[in-house]
Amino acid sequence: xxxxxxxxxxxxxxxxxxxxxxxxxxxxxxxxxxxxxxxxxxxxxxxxxxxxxxxxxxxxxxxxxxxxxxxxxxxxxxxxxxxxxxxxxxxxxxxxxxxxxxxxxxxxxxxxxxxxxxxxxxxxxxxxxxxxxxxxxxxxxxxxxxxxxxxxxxxxxxxxxxxxxxxxxxxxxxxxxxxxxxxxxxxxxxxxxxxxxxxxxxxxxxxxxxxxxxxxxxxxxxxxxxxxxxxxxxxxxxxxxxxxxxxxxxxx
Amino acid sequence: xxxxxxxxxxxxxxxxxxxxxxxxxxxxxxxxxxxxxxxxxxxxxxxxxxxxxxxxxxxxxxxxxxxxxxxxxxxxxxxxxxxxxxxxxxxxxxxxxxxxxxxxxxxxxxxxxxxxxxxxxxxxxxxxxxxxxxxxxxxxxxxxxxxxxxxxxxxxxxxxxxxxxxxxxxxxxxxxxxxxxxxxxxxxxxxxxxxxxxxxxxxxxxxxxxxxxxxxxxxxxxxxxxxxxxxxxxxxxxxxxxxxxxxxxxxxxxxxxxxxxxxxxxxxxxxxxxxxxxxxxxxxxxxxxxxxxxxxxxxxxxxxxxxxxxxxxxxxxxxxxxxxxxxxxxxxxxxxxxxxxxxxxxxxxxxxxxxxxxxxxxxxxxxxxxxxxxxxxxxxxxxxxxxxxxxxxxxxxxxxxxxx
Numbered sequence: 046x047x048x049x050x051x052x053x054x055x056x057x058x059x060x061x062x063x064x065x066x067x068x069x070x071x072x073x074x075x076x077x078x079x080x081x082x083x084x085x086x087x088x089x090x091x092x093x094x095x096x097x098x099x100x101x102x103x104x105x106x107x108x109x110x111x112x113x114x115x116x117x118x119x120x121x122x123x124x125x126x127x128x129x130x131x132x133x134x135x136x137x138x139x140x141x142x143x144x145x146x147x148x149x150x151x152x153x154x155x156x157x158x159x160x161x162x163x164x165x166x167x168x169x170x171x172x173x174x175x176x177x178x179x180x181x182x183x184x185x186x187x188x189x190x191x192x193x194x195x196x197x198x199x200x201x202x203x204x205x206x207x208x209x210x211x212x213x214x215x216x217x218x219x220x221x222x223x224x225x226x227x228x229x230x231x232x233x234x235x236x237x238x239x240x241x242x243x244x245x246x247x248x249x250x251x252x253x254x255x256x257x258x259x260x261x262x263x264x265x266x267x268x269x270x271x272x273x274x275x276x277x278x279x280x281x282x283x284x285x286x287x288x289x290x291x292x293x294x295x296x297x
Numbered sequence: 298x299x300x301x302x303x304x305x306x307x308x309x310x311x312x313x314x315x316x317x318x319x320x321x322x323x324x325x326x327x328x329x330x331x332x333x334x335x336x337x338x339x340x341x342x343x344x345x346x347x348x349x350x351x352x353x354x355x356x357x358x359x360x361x362x363x364x365x366x367x368x369x370x371x372x373x374x375x376x377x378x379x380x381x382x383x384x385x386x387x388x389x390x391x392x393x394x395x396x397x398x399x400x401x402x403x404x405x406x407x408x409x410x411x412x413x414x415x416x417x418x419x420x421x422x423x424x425x426x427x428x429x430x431x432x433x434x435x436x437x438x439x440x441x442x443x444x445x446x447x448x449x450x451x452x453x454x455x456x457x458x459x460x461x462x463x464x465x466x467x468x469x470x471x472x473x474x475x476x477x478x479x480x481x482x483x484x485x486x487x488x489x490x491x492x493x494x495x496x497x498x499x500x501x502x503x504x505x506x507x508x509x510x511x512x513x514x515x516x517x518x519x520x521x522x523x524x525x526x527x528x529x530x531x532x533x534x535x536x537x538x539x540x541x542x543x544x545x546x547x548x549x550x551x552x553x554x555x556x557x558x559x560x561x562x563x564x565x566x567x568x569x570x571x572x573x574x575x576x577x578x579x580x581x582x583x584x585x586x587x588x589x590x591x592x593x594x595x596x597x598x599x600x601x602x603x604x605x606x607x608x609x610x611x612x613x614x615x616x617x618x619x620x621x622x623x624x625x626x627x628x629x630x631x632x633x634x635x636x637x638x639x640x641x642x643x644x645x646x647x648x649x650x651x652x653x654x655x656x657x658x659x660x661x662x663x664x665x666x667x668x669x670x671x672x673x674x675x676x677x678x679x680x681x682x683x684x685x686x687x688x689x690x691x692x693x694x695x696x697x698x699x700x701x
Contacts, residue, residue, distance in 0.1 A: 215320050
């Protein structure tokens with residue numbers, strides 16, 4: 046009996062082969078064509094980030110990676126990304142801190158009273174779809190790319206700092222070396238090469254999810270389908286493209 | 298320099314109360330940006346005072362008409378300098394004119410400024426002085442003759458029709474000038490008022506409050522300059538003129554205070570998310586500059602002084618001094634108004650959880666000395682302008698050229 050079965054299986058696979066071959070022959074070019082269309086439509090890529098607050102452990106690796114990858118000044122007030130720690134007390138009091146932007150992680154908190162909730166919130170430029178910083182730039186040095194990322198042309202920026210005033214999230218600073226505005230670019234030099242932003246790459250818990258907002262199947266889209274999302278300061282209508290899951294109402 | 302800068306920021310760390318975003322430690326618009334709305338306000342106010350005489354036929358203030366125009370010009374010439382000095386890349390500033398980003402409020406500065414300087418002030422001054430320039434150049438000698446002759450731009454017609462046309466032109470330009478002056482300073486208010494990220498700035502009332510404080514500051518500045526100039530020239534100030542100036546200053550001050558109060562009450566009543574941190578700001582970091590200097594010394598003080606001296610039977614000598622002191626106090630008040638808007642708006646974190654500090658530098662391009670220099674400069678320019686284009690009624694040349 047076993048012999049019979051294996052013979053039958055053999056015969057089936059023999060018959061299957063030309064069918065599969067034909068299938069590959071017919072569908073192969075179609076698949077290539079589909080891939081080509083995707084390439085041509087690369088301008089329709091639209092980047093965003095999801096941040097799972099409950100996964101962040103405040104290790105600060107993202108902050109360090111960002112400083113290194115983007116060659117930022119060492120001093121603890123020039124951050125493209127930073128981490129905030131929240132402690133919400135039983136009496137409603139909220140303590141927030143971000144020692145050196147969280148670059149070296151966090152020491153245990155010396156706080157009085159019972160803490161009922163505590164969590165870390167990674168922050169970065171929200172790459173707003175309706176960006177107030179782009180609106181106010183008098184020379185158009187800060188702009189939105191076709192893939193939705195807000196960039197600064199440091200050869201063009203006049204250093205007026207109106208964009209820093211206009212950003213509701215404190216995500217911009219003036220680079221003391223170039224005297225021009227600077228901010229998170231989603232590691233534009235990496236994402237355009239198909240790599241992940243440095244902060245996403247190094248996150249040990251996968252708290253940061255980077256991806257395309259318009260693609261049907263991207264890790265970000267999956268996260269967005271599966272979670273309840275929140276953005277920062279939604280009332281300002283900046284339409285951030287950085288989405289938070291499990292975000293506490295105390296976070297601003 | 299960069300090292301020093303970092304050290305300075307480092308020391309500020311200990312003075313922060315509550316939580317601020319890490320990038321917020323550096324306060325970006327300092328003393329120079331305080332000067333900018335202060336100076337443009339003086340320009341707009343002085344011009345609006347000048348137009349009172351031309352458009353609204355307030356004859357009493359005629360002695361200050363030309364002086365107001367020259368004051369406006371002197372300050373307008375200096376107005377862009379603090380902005381320029383504060384830029385990270387002043388050498389790229391021309392990009393604002395070449396490739397302006399039309400959605401940016403700040404990009405409009407060049408156009409608003411150029412319009413106001415070229416089409417309003419310079420043109421009005423030229424038409425106003427043209428006939429006098431021709432007459433002066435006819436009877437003067439040496440460099441002054443040449444200078445006045447050059448400024449006439451070759452238009453040497455003294456016929457009654459030509460002079461009448463000058464007057465018509467001045468009238469027309471003033472008519473355009475009033476909305477332009479409103480535009481100039483309302484626009485500066487808009488630069489701040491339209492920043493939705495900043496609850497201290499974001500208010501539709503901002504341009505209007507700026508405008509009325511501009512009128513207040515301009516009238517008081519011209520009053521000060523007129524009073525000092527008559528003292529220096531050993532003349533008796535025209536009391537009717539001073540009385541009128543004081544009245545206008547008083548009315549403008551009342552409107553200005555009402556608007557500020559409206560803004561204050563409105564914020565308090567709406568009691569938005571930011572009210573907690575803004576209240577903390579007012580009672581701590583801004584207590585001296587807002588409550589003491591701006592409101593008590595700079596507004597209520599002059600208001601009482603002006604009301605009392607204007608409607609009392611004081612001897613003119615005393616009245617003049619009272620007006621002068623009131624005008625000086627108003628200047629202090631308006632300067633602190635600008636300070637409280639510009640600096641105050643950056644002393645709290647946009648996380649609405651903490652307050653930071655501002656320590657102006659002494660030296661350096663954005664330091665105190667630069668600011669003092671920039672405040673002296675318009676007076677130097679005004680001195681030169683007054684020498685070249687004497688604004689005093691007696692200086693106006695007689696209609697007929699003197700016989701040779």
